[in-house]
Amino acid sequence: MKKIKWNDVRLVLILGAVIFLYSFSSKRNDNRKLKEANIEFAQAEDFITHEKVNNLLIQNFGSIQSIRKDKLDLNSVEKSLDKNPMIDKAEVYATVDGKLKAKISQRKPVARIFLGEESYYIDYRGDKMPLSETYTARVPIVTGQVSSVEKKRLHELLNYINDDVFLTKNIIGIDITPGGSFKMKSRNHDFEILFGRPINVEKKFNNYKAFLQNAAKDTLVKQYKTINLKFTQQVVCTKK
Structure with missing residues (x-):
């Protein structure tokens, strides 16, 4: 007669008990x-x-x-x-x-578009986003001839502003002309920023930052009417 291996029997019984308890617990959990x-x-x-x-x-x-x-x-x-x-x-x-x-x-809005009586956000992916009933985002307001600018270029410029801590606090408005040029408004200054078309974006904004850094030492900055960034090699200012 073959000798019974009790250790193997115990192992099988324990395994069976574990499977039963798991199935029972799982069934109770599902129900x-x-x-x-x-x-x-x-x-x-x-x-x-x-x-x-x-x-x-x-x-x-x-x-x-x-x-x-x-x-x-x-x-x-x-x-x-x-x-x-x-x-x-x-x-x-x-x-x-x-x-x-x-x-x-x-969703994360990067700008609010005003087209006559129609108003909506543009989110970080460049898609239209409706206004919220409970919250108003502090993002640049875009007006004018939005259709005169390629959607991708507008989206890239808005994301660039949104990703920059200084520009997010400084640029509050963008007006687009029929020719596709951008005019921007500053939160802290009365002058108008003539940005031109949405090309060489990084260079133009770097010029703008450098101008403001130097202008902080110049009390005449309050007398400027326009800051022209269209020429990437220089910033041209006109007084009031």
Whole structure:
């Protein structure tokens, strides 16, 4: 008669018990209903609120407490949130203790466009973005003949301003002429900045920064009417 290897038997029994307990626990976990939804914003809450996100979830899926974890389609939840024009990306997952977690990344506007009675934002990707009911972004206001400028060039210039700490605080307005030239307004000075077409952007803005740095020592800066940056080799100023 073959000798029974009790160590092997014990190992099989332990393994079977572990599989049973895991399956039982997993089944119980799947059958649980969600308790609540926790909303987290990747950046400061601005264009869309916790309440608005909760309302979106209720509109699409009803009460959170009525949903079983095993019936939850996380991909559908993410897609429903991504459809909101204020949301850039939503990441959704369920925790073991029955909570629905949603991490929301909002869209980032870089300018506000005014076209007659129509007004909207342009976001960091160059796409149109509607105004928010709860928040107004402090971004440059763009007016004039927006259609006279290639969309890509306008987008690149606006992103350049947005990425520069000094320019973000300094440039508050851009008016586009029918010929496609840019005229800009400064937050701290009364003069008009004649930027010209959106080419040689980095060189022109570097000239502008250098001018202001030198002009800070000159009390006559308040007497300037225009600062012309069209010529990349020099800055031409006219007085009032």
